[in-house]
Amino acid sequence: MKIAILGGTGKEGAGLALRWAQAGHEILIGSRDAARAAGKAAELAGQVPGVVARGLSNLDAAAAAELVVLAVPAAGLEATLPEVTTACAGKVVVSTVVPLTFGGGRLFTPPAAGSSAELAQALLGTEARVVAAFHHIAAHELSAGEHDIECDLLYCGGDADAKRQVAALGASMGLRAVDVGALTNAGPLEGITAVLATINRRYKLKNSGIKITGLPDST
């Protein structure tokens, strides 16, 4: 699949790009700065022999992709999304965005929409098929590309086919996918990242994650 990762020069975006490149997907790194994106794409090509990877502006990446992943900072949604609305129409758009505010006060600071994913849906309009997912997979784990990731993929959204595609993307990097219902659950999913970030800081870790217990083995 041809996957655009908007904000793909950041740690989380680059980690996802690496895993998906290893799984055989074509990667379009998007950035406000197309030259920086091209640099990241070249880096990825060095890590994964044979990968098809390009660096582009966010708009060009979204327009060329089959599936669009949002890996921009939460504060960048309102600047980034209006220009890619037409490019995203009809496509699966995966929001990995987490509304965290570092600096010692309240860490989890969701927008009035309830979550960054719901804000993204509002900004992109109803034609984008937004799924919230991949918030909990530590960038540190993703970038250590050779070992299994001890974390479930929790995802939610309103479009059943879009959710199946996201679950398959997770499976392609070895993750168990757990369906967490409608996009109105995106706030709680994004909030888990605040929990994990706090645990990482308190226990001096880089890679805490989450597993759901009680599910049948077949999940």
Added chain:
Amino acid sequence: MKIAILGGTGKEGAGLALRWAQAGHEILIGSRDAARAAGKAAELAGQVPGVVARGLSNLDAAAAAELVVLAVPAAGLEATLPEVTTACAGKVVVSTVVPLTFGGGRLFTPPAAGSSAELAQALLGTEARVVAAFHHIAAHELSAGEHDIECDLLYCGGDADAKRQVAALGASMGLRAVDVGALTNAGPLEGITAVLATINRRYKLKNSGIKITGLPDST
């Protein structure tokens, strides 16, 4: 320890009472309806031979206890807490409350304070030592009192000694306790219950839970 469970006639409160009774704690079941609380206490005495358990009004239970657990519905906080403020002063108050709204719309509906625990702190005043905890341990697991619970105890709050007491309460029922920082993280902890409730519904379970991965074995 002498533990009051306000709203202790509900499923979650009764399940916690059972586990703590088994661990040797004295249990004060609190309820708006003291007679109903007395019935629950008698039930508990039938389940755990030798337990010291009484049913009381919420106020009498809070006044007599060393530690107070809030297991009332989120919508009941504003009616219940003002009358127990003096009884809770200086005590550890554990909020297990989750602001969920069932009925098909948005499931996680935190108050303007950010979380039920922060609302509880605001209602009880600064002398109550509020810790948010025990939101994720399924009532179904608690009430099946004989087997181990596959779920971590995630807790947060502003008082280090109060948090140590809550971690010990979790250990007394066999739970691994994971410190999730300040009370401003209570919203994300409460939100996880919306995730688990949705998973239970979608996968036809009663007892999904959560484990943090990546922690050292000694945690």
